[in-house]
Amino acid sequence: PFSSLLDGDPQLRRRPMRRVTLPLRQMGAEIYDEEGHAPLRIRGGPLQGITYTMPVASAQVKSALLLAGLYADGPTIVHQPGPSRDHTERMLAAMGVEVRVAGLTVTLYPPTAPLAPLDLTVPGDFSSAAFPLVAALLVPGSRLLLKGVNLNPTRTGLLEVLREMGAKAVERAVRQEGGEPVADLEVRPLPLRATTVAGERVVRMIDEFPIFAVAATQAVGETVVRDAAELRVKEVDRIAVLVQELGKMGAVIRERPDGFVVQGATPLRGAVVDSHGDHRLAMALGVAGLLAEGETVVLGAEAIGDSYPGFVEAMQALGAGMEKSQEED
Incomplete structure (x- = not known):
């Protein structure tokens, strides 16, 4: 494991970060913010799958948890209060990850084999x-x-x-x-x-x-x-x-x-x-x-x-x- 520091410009430092640091800590991550904002200090280590209910619909937070879930020791289940962007789920599924979507609940099972590479055209945003x-x-x-x-x-x-x-x-x-x-x-x-x-x-x-x-x-x-x-x-x-x-x-x-x-x-x-x-x-x-x-x-x-x-x-x-x-x- 190694340590990392994530920081950004003044605009990024104003944005709330505990919506992502708190659930990551529940997964076992060593991640620390400064009064709920960046910079973030992270040290690598083992993660565990969790069931998490998001207070606010956010594709960014959902994606962070799903990507962390790739390295967890069990399924990661995310309950959303409303629909949010699903590009991460689509991409991971295309790469061979088992991702199940049932209404507003997304469940990811950690892969047992390397992810498959993709050859794709990124559509216009x-x-x-x-x-x-x-x-x-x-x-x-x-x-x-x-x-x-x-x-x-x-x-x-x-x-x-x-x-x-x-x-x-x-x-x-x-x-x-x-x-x-x-x-x-x-x-x-x-x-x-x-x-x-x-x-x-x-x-x-x-x-x-x-x-x-x-x-x-x-x-x-x-x-x-x-x-x-x-x-x-x-x-x-x-x-x-x-x-x-x-x-x-x-x-x-x-x-x-x-x-x-x-x-x-x-x-x-x-x-x-x-x-x-x-x-x-x-x-x-x-x-x-x-x-x-x-x-x-x-x-x-x-x-x-x-x-x-x-x-x-x-x-x-x-x-x-x-x-x-x-x-x-």
Whole structure:
């Protein structure tokens, strides 16, 4: 066994870590946090299988426990309070691990032989595709074909909500790649109507709320998001920052303790806005700028590189009036 230290930037240090360190300790792991946050100190050692009920649905925590379970001395059973992304289960099953899913319970049995290698194509990430998708829904005259998008149902809550709001996104060339459902999405603008997002669907679109908020500004009526307090412990407090920055552009949006309320449809105006170092906020504000009257400047847009370093170039290739400043280059 050897010792490791896991640390990160100030944003990562703000995120709660005991949701993962506590169950790992129950498995016998020697892992220590600092008042519930990073840095984490870990020393290798034997692990035991456990049955764990997660207080919050989280694919990251579930994946950590399942991966640890590969080296445990017995089955690892995870009970979820709601659905979360299942990419880890799909990948491990494809590699020969016995993974059983019964409703919201996932059971992993430690493998008795080496995992089988995979030859696969990684499908396009839906969270990244969400930004050009919403832009095409909102910018008049658009028509977009997004190729090879992962449509895993644990990830497509945003797509379902947008369709209920009146959006049309046609799935073409539906297929399987790497054990995941994949399709090309054809999108064009249509009027949107307000909606309410709550309950289990929140988990399936937790990373898409920044761009969803932009779409909600252009939907007729009052859009309500609740049961989404998890947004407050992302890279930043995404609820507070969304309300603050979209408000600068004229959006009628207000906070709830566990979400936000948007009144639409509202014309947006260009403004100087700040990503607060959050990659998804930066891209969402960039898309909002495409709808706004006048120029929008997104400060801290270099954060986009955290998940989609080619975002600006991809949007430019689609004809978007978007460019990087000299400071970003």
